[in-house]
Amino acid sequence: MTPPAIRVALLGHGVVGTAVARLLASQGPDLAARIGRPVELVGVAVRRLDRHPGIAPELLTTDSATLVTREDVDIVIEVIGGIEPASGLIRSAVKAGKSVVSANKVLLADEGAALHALAAESGVDLYYEASVAGAIPLLRPLRESLAGDQIFRVMGIVNGTTNYILSRMDATGASFAEALDEASDRGYAEADPSADVDGFDAAAKAAILAGLAFHTPVSTQDVHREGISEVSAADIRAAKEMGSTVKLLAICERVVGPEGESVAVRVHPAMIPRTHPLAGVGDAFNAVFVEAAAAGELMFYGRGAGGEPTASAILGDLVAVARNRLAGAAGPGASAYAALPIRPMALTPTRYHISLDVADRAGVLAAVANEFASHDVSISTVRQDGRGDEATLVIVTHTATDSALAATVDGLRSLDIVRNVTSVMRVEGF
Amino acid sequence: MTPPAIRVALLGHGVVGTAVARLLASQGPDLAARIGRPVELVGVAVRRLDRHPGIAPELLTTDSATLVTREDVDIVIEVIGGIEPASGLIRSAVKAGKSVVSANKVLLADEGAALHALAAESGVDLYYEASVAGAIPLLRPLRESLAGDQIFRVMGIVNGTTNYILSRMDATGASFAEALDEASDRGYAEADPSADVDGFDAAAKAAILAGLAFHTPVSTQDVHREGISEVSAADIRAAKEMGSTVKLLAICERVVGPEGESVAVRVHPAMIPRTHPLAGVGDAFNAVFVEAAAAGELMFYGRGAGGEPTASAILGDLVAVARNRLAGAAGPGASAYAALPIRPMALTPTRYHISLDVADRAGVLAAVANEFASHDVSISTVRQDGRGDEATLVIVTHTATDSALAATVDGLRSLDIVRNVTSVMRVEGF
Missing domain, CATH: 3.30.70.260 (ACT domain)
Structure with a gap:
């Protein structure tokens, strides 16, 4: 007799959602072996029913509000992005006792503290490894592997578009405008590139990383943000002359001053020496460098975006959340016990x-x-x-x-x- | 009212054990916040009572067999190393219902399958993040974050001593013997360097990594092993001439052939191009490069040895194991459901x-x-x-x-x- 399946609802069926649905199908036997139960996709919420030939028609629905509270759903995967309707849907799902896996950096950076509190209250999991640095296992190591250590500093290249642009400027001497054009041609930059080049995307990720690293609620508004549009060919040349390269960095630090500890979070371009492990991270790759009291220096490197890498992170979370449900327990939630003050950029x-x-x-x-x-x-x-x-x-x-x-x-x-x-x-x- | 503590017994009080005891003390409030209960060190098993001034005398014991089954012990941390007495003590602890955190690569590589089976039978956890690549969060990402993906290949620099020696040979043109002397002078090589330079240490780690990556029981005997003592200055020069460098690599691969899938595991020196992310890993650092179907290329980098980094990994495991106990559940164990055949080196x-x-x-x-x-x-x-x-x-x-x-x-x-x-x-x- 097959044990009852873990039933999954998918919200959104764009690039990432399509990859998630495909992996759920192709990885079925593996997922079942790792969870101890088969996984069944029982519904996919979309905006228009007629554009998703890859999904069995009876699974498609435009009524996402009903889907997330359906009795035959155990886990909700949210890959819509943005604040609404994602926020309302996740809240409904959590209140209805569903665990949630999300890739939504904007939402987690803005409303993370409230969503975590709600999940803890309902005794369900809210996991979101895919929201920062795509496939790179990063949130789990920060939250779990380093749980017995003291993190000082997290410094990362967390936006692939800007890293591609700066890598090209460094390699060819091109201006920002020329390198942005090249990134657009290669499909690395959106039609409106502001979220990437002005640092909004990196700032949301920085807020999530800082919150996890320092056990402190941090939201996007707490992050000092500067983009790369003012970086000039002269800046790149100046960096080269001192054996450095320019990267857009998300930096989360614990600062100890006379008035006690605080957390500083910022996103801006900076010169780093070519001998630094982050300097060699080229193209659209992401990497995050972590400094901890006992562990010393660590780095995590990989693809920060794309349907498949993001789906890999989502399925990793799905396995953990499903195992937790079967064990009747929630995993370690976000902890905010330190609640350190935010240090202003000045x-x-x-x-x-x-x-x-x-x-x-x-x-x-x-x-x-x-x-x-x-x-x-x-x-x-x-x-x-x-x-x-x-x-x-x-x-x-x-x-x-x-x-x-x-x-x-x-x-x-x-x-x-x-x-x-x-x-x-x-x-x-x- | 303070909730009852999680009570920990420590087996071994050398370099790593000392660091664990120190972190348990200094991180006390943080650990309590992360676990939800205070952590209390209730016993330390040592060979000689008079050599451990840092530990309260009433905690010290030479009777490790009694300590691991004591009723007031919840979790046993094993940092003795080697097969016996570690193996017997871990078995006793597990049978007595204690969860175990170990840093013992030799034991896990040799008896991992049997120990996992025993832990599963007793419903307790056996965690060993510290056994491979020290502080680098690696086993947890492989076991959990990538649980929804298909790993093709794990290729790592997992021995700091040999990486230091090869890095010096590359930088200075020194012979193997000269670079080994330098490593000894700097404290990077043991008096008997065979475990490192002949690849035994890397082979044990390769067995552990391959088992986790491919859900297949793999032991040290399954690993093809060659050390670096035959690497000559001429080899290093030849590598340079083709834009490469020489590294001792632990390589775990899923090989697909006409007769089906199999797992190949090997440790040997190899030339890798200088543009490869592993090529820049210098000094005594470790790094592991992972290729997965959906996630693409990932790399994990950090300090692979030393008391503090190893203790950081142990405490991360301790937090997870303690939380699992409080939730009344065991974490995801090692899974061997794929049970692929081992491919011979030939x-x-x-x-x-x-x-x-x-x-x-x-x-x-x-x-x-x-x-x-x-x-x-x-x-x-x-x-x-x-x-x-x-x-x-x-x-x-x-x-x-x-x-x-x-x-x-x-x-x-x-x-x-x-x-x-x-x-x-x-x-x-x-």
Whole structure:
């Protein structure tokens, strides 16, 4: 006698949903062996019934609200994306006692704390490995494998589109606009690329990572966000001259100050040395670098997007959630016991790289150095190249608050002897 | 009122055990928050009572057999290593209903199947993340995150000592003996380096990885093993000339042949291209590259050894095992449902790189090419550099069975026109 199946409802049947349905079918015997029960797809919610020839017609429905509360559904997989209707559907499903697997970074970053509380109240699971860095097992290691350790810092390349663009700029010397065009041609950039190039996508992922790493509720609004559209060919050249490359980084840190611990979360382009493990992450790949007290340095690397990789992460969650249901227990939920305050960007410690064209005459270096000193910013390295009546100054600072560094740059811009500020960028990973 | 504690017994108090005890103390509040109960160390089994000033004397015991069955113990952490007494103690603990966290690769690789069966029978957990690649979360991702995917291949640098030695040979041109001396001086190599340099350590880890990846019982005896003591400076130079570097790799593959699927597991030095993500893994770091049907390429990187990193992995397991106990359920055990046959090395498909010194005269290339053809080995690339009456031939083959490739090399050695076979090595990752 076959044991009763684990019954799954799928919300959404686009690129990811199609891959999930295909894997559910092709991996059937394997999933059954790993869960101890067969898995059965019992319904697929779509917007239009006539566009999904791959799904048996009797499974399709436009009535997603009814599907998520149906008695014959155990687990709901949500791959619609965005806030509504996904949020309302997940809430209904959870209240009806269904466990939920979601790939929805925007929703989890915005409403994660409320959704976790609801899931805990209903005694069901809410898993979302696919929401950050696609197929890379990342949330589970952070939440479970490192549960006995103290994470200091999570620094990642979590957006494939921007990594492709910056990799091309680095390889060919192209401008941002040229590299964006190339990314569009290759299918790596959306028609409206803002979510990627302006850092919104990375900021949502940063919020999720910071929350898990530091046991603190973090939402997208807590994340300082800068995109890559201002990164110039001159910035890339300046990075190369110091043996570095430019990456869009999502950085989540535990900062210890006199007033206690806090969490700083930010997304911005930064120069990192070519010897850093993240520097070699090219093309549209993702990677996340983790620093922990006992474990030391860890890195997780893989494909961050695409139907199949995302579906792989969803099925991994499905197996865990199904096993938990059969055991009559929920898995480890998100924990927010630390509840650390969020540190504003202005008070977050960073380091800057600054390239200046200055007049080449006596007293210029002193004036520039004074500007740094007046903001209490200490200089790590300085390089001066004279060429006739003009010189280039390349300065890398020590760590200071981001506001002090920004004020220093403003001060430099207003100095008569500074003819041009050719590149300003934060440096990380040194 | 404080809820009753989760009570832990620690077997062994060397480098790893000391780090575990220290983390249990320093991470106490965090562990309690993550588990929902405080964790209490109730006993530490050691060989000599007078050598452990860091542990309260009343916790120390030399009677490990009694400790593992004591009624006031919930979870046993085993960091003794080796087969006995670890095996007997773990069996007693499991039979007495204790869950076990172990870092013991040798034992798990040798007796894993029997120990898993015993744990399943008793309804307890046996976790061992720390046994492979130290702090790198690897077994949990393989076992859980990729549970809905099909793994094709796991290829890793899982021994830090040999990676340090090969990295030095690559960087400085040193011989194996010189680099081994340097590793000893730096504390990276044991007084008897055989377990590392002859590949025994990597072979045990390969057996564990293959078992998890392919849901098949695999033990150390199933692993083809070659160490690095025969790797010469000439091999390293030959690798450089083709844009490659030499690494000791543990390779676990699912091989599909006319007679069905099988699993091939091997440890040997190999040339990999410098563009491969594993090529940049230097010093004593570990990294494991995974190829899966849906997820694509993944890599996990970090510190593979050391007290603190290993303790981090053990505490991650401890949190999971403790949560499982409180939920009244065991976590996902090892699954061996696929039970694929083991493929012998002779029948495993590999590729060879071969450098030869040959007489530089008409007909030589034809004779060499004939030798390959006679074993049904197809040549991918060939480069001939003449210098007077002698020439160097560098040949990279296509994939063939390892026995056909080995027979080809034997054949080449016996040809009159071949003066010297300067380097023979498998190539991977192209």
